[in-house]
Amino acid sequence: MYLLVLILPLINYFASCKANVNLLDRNLAYSSPFAGHSQACSAIDTNELAKKHTAHSRRQTEDATGFLDEHYPTFYGGDFSNSPTIWSGGLNFTHSGMLLLGDPFNTSVLLWTRAVPVSPPGTTELPDQSVPACLSFNISTSPDLQGNIADSGEAFTSYDVDWTLKVEATNLTPDTKYFFQFSDCTNSSYVSPIGTTRTLPSSDTPANEVNGGSPLTLAVFSCSQYQAGWFNAYGYAAHNTSAEIFLHLGDYIYESLGNGASIGRQTAGRELATVHDYRQRLNQYRTDEGLLAAHQSGPWITVADQSWKAGTADSNDSAIGCEFSPSGACFTDRKLAAVRAYHEWLPIRQVTVDDKLRIWRNFEIGKLLDLTMLDTRQYDRDITDLYYNTVINTLAAFPNRSLMGFEQEKWFFNTLSESQNRGAIWRVVGQQIVFTQLNESGDAWDGYRANRERVLNYLYENNINNTIVLSGDSHANWVSDLAHPNDSTTYNPLTGQGAIGVEFAGTAVTSGSSFGTNIAPAAADVKSLEYVAANLDLQWSEGSYRGFFTLTIDPDTLNATYYAMRNITFANLNGFSSAQFVVNSGENRLSRPVAGGSTLAGALKFNGTQGH
Structure with a gap:
């Protein structure tokens, strides 16, 4: 002693x-x-x-x-x-x-x-x-x-x-x-x-004085699977961009096991169920050099990982659902263990005392922007596709289905109006899943069509300008004008007229592409061409590279730059800018020609030949 x-x-x-x-x-x-x-x-x-x-x-x-x-x-x-x-x-x-x-x-x-x-x-x-x-x-x-x-x-x-x-x-x-x-x-x-x-500027700081008068840069990430590769996107952002605030839109860790032994990335322990399990996995993630560098480069703002309000892909509170866990843990037990470890290992604030697991919150960054972080996963989300349950396309159009829960939805609409009323120029909305219709998956806003329509209607009917939606989860890149899905009577995809905002959706840090794990760029571009042709609002798609994107914001323009990592099988900073997009204040659409008419990866709807 x-x-x-x-x-x-x-x-x-x-x-x-x-x-x-x-x-x-x-x-x-x-x-x-x-x-x-x-x-x-x-x-x-x-x-x-x-x-x-x-x-x-x-x-x-x-x-x-x-x-x-x-x-x-x-x-x-x-x-x-x-x-x-x-x-x-x-x-x-x-x-x-x-x-x-x-x-x-x-x-x-x-x-x-x-x-x-x-x-x-x-x-x-x-x-x-x-x-x-x-x-x-x-x-x-x-x-x-x-x-x-x-x-x-x-x-x-x-x-x-x-x-x-x-x-x-x-x-x-x-x-x-x-x-x-x-x-x-x-x-x-x-x-x-x-x-x-x-620190952030005070809410009443004039837009042109925020960040000392210089543009403010946000780096946006999602989906970091340890066994799938090294977190080079984090390191690239820390070392090779001017990012000052880091946003993470979900899947900061994965609960599953995976054999990454061939690249030295085998996960420790078992599929996560207890506090010990979650702490062990977070501990292992924090050994990655890129993640270390990004965490020490500036403040992070995060939202939650994947599930709906009563389960995940391999767990719920039914007698059968409890058996999906290797330990026999039911979903609620696993969820509370995950939340405990999440609040221990991440610098996230408790938002309010009396509101379940609320992490949805708003940051007023001077008169330049409101950064509104939603929870489209955990809070009060109605059932989604869970592998063992694929009935969602039969429910997707039900008017009472909600992705956010109606309490959060009401708060979100009020926040949008309050932001515009207080004179903020931009409204940047961070949330987990792709908003634009892609006809790809029930595990996105496509599975909650009435909820998406309510959001779009609110933006149109209340003349909410300069709304930028940020999305993750899909393990691919998508850039779209925001409009009523595939409605050519109100939206012109060539000029962008009729749009009410823009969506920037980013790929995964390491998780396998939804186009096919390890798919080559040329093969992925073929699929991207099919997507941009089939979906009116979608202007760019890319599905091969792992990476992230940044937003550089000033009172007049918002610039989005997408970054692609060349190799995630070992630690390196070998990446490049694959595409750049501009949104001019007040236009509520992507500036034409989209991406300046060309990109270094993926497929543009008009291949840079139209839309001036």
């Missing part, structure tokens, strides 16, 4: 239960999701954490082989009341000292790290569950953190949240670049690297 020393400067924290709780509460990983909710079984009650001793209870961080998905007391928390000590044997900032930044506001931003106790030389002693680690942080406008400290503080982490730490730095200046660092409270020689983040 000689390493579990009493730290005199902190003794007062442990003499007071309230102060102890405050240090726990500073780490948002304990409280989210469902902080303050009366049925917050998935959050950790820090008051109980400071009163009860559960150190010897079995925990869900153990190996899950042969696991029965029992609910153990310390799934919800450990306790420090019998240990007036903190770990002082040293900390390892894991994953190359990775720092994460997320959900920025104008005067605050979330900071994340993970710090695991280490065994001093010649010993194997590590803390038991009742012993926390204490970390301090500083954030400053100074790159060396030697002056102008804007915020600082201390917080606990422990086994109970997988040694993750998520704190909110506050009292910051809007639209400002910051530098930050974590350190061990007991030994300041244990420090993380210095990270970089930024």
Whole structure:
């Protein structure tokens, strides 16, 4: 026990239960999701954490082989009341000292790290569950953190949240670049690297003054499957673009197993069911160099992964559905385990106390834009195609079918109107699945036609301008004018007249193409030609390359640049810009000729010969 020393400067924290709780509460990983909710079984009650001793209870961080998905007391928390000590044997900032930044506001931003106790030389002693680690942080406008400290503080982490730490730095200046660092409270020689983040401008900042008057660049990703390839798209964005905010539109991790042994990417563990499983997979994903670089390059804004409100492709709460899980876990159990780990390992804010699993939220970025992030997967989505159930095309036109749930749908419409009324120039909507009709899959807005029609009607009837929809999930690239699907009486595909906005849908970081896994560019382009010919609104399609896209936004124009990775079988930054598109403010359509008349991959509807 000689390493579990009493730290005199902190003794007062442990003499007071309230102060102890405050240090726990500073780490948002304990409280989210469902902080303050009366049925917050998935959050950790820090008051109980400071009163009860559960150190010897079995925990869900153990190996899950042969696991029965029992609910153990310390799934919800450990306790420090019998240990007036903190770990002082040293900390390892894991994953190359990775720092994460997320959900920025104008005067605050979330900071994340993970710090695991280490065994001093010649010993194997590590803390038991009742012993926390204490970390301090500083954030400053100074790159060396030697002056102008804007915020600082201390917080606990422990086994109970997988040694993750998520704190909110506050009292910051809007639209400002910051530098930050974590350190061990007991030994300041244990420090993380210095990270970089930024705040958003205030909502009333004039559009031409946002980002200091320079265009603002967002990088947009989805669908990162570990066993399918290296996450080179993340690294390319971090090193070779000017992206300042990173958006992820779903499938940040995959629950399934896969044999990527041939490229050194075999997944660890089993198909995910317990908290241990999800933590293990997130841990493995964070070993990728490209993902490390992107997380440390700027704040991330994310939305959830694939499912509907009562199941996934291999799980639901029926007697049969529970058997789809290798552990026999039912969908609700798996979902709560996933949400617990998601809030531990990603710097996402809890939106509201009393609203289920809500992650839909809006960011007002000066008068330049509103960034509205929807949940078209988890929140209240009606049933979709689930492999074992392919009846959706028979339901797709039902008027009461909803992709978002009617509460979120109402909020979305109000947000669009409020954005236009407050004078924001652009409305950028991040969501998970392709909005434009492709006649491709029931697992897209094509399976929720009445809901899509309600969105389009709202835009048209309320004259909502400059709406840009961002989409992922399909593992291919699509660019479209937004209009009533295949209605040639109201929309002209040659000129774009009659459109009410634009959709940019991006391919996967690594997941296999929906055109066929490892399909060659020439073969994919044949399919793309068929798609753009069959779908009136679709202006460009590409299905071979893995990659991402960026949006560069100023008051007059929005520029979308698509990037293609040449090889994802090893770590590299070998990529190229495959296509570029322009949307002029007030036009509500792609500028003609689309993509300037030519692209380096995929197929344009008019091949650059028309549409000037």
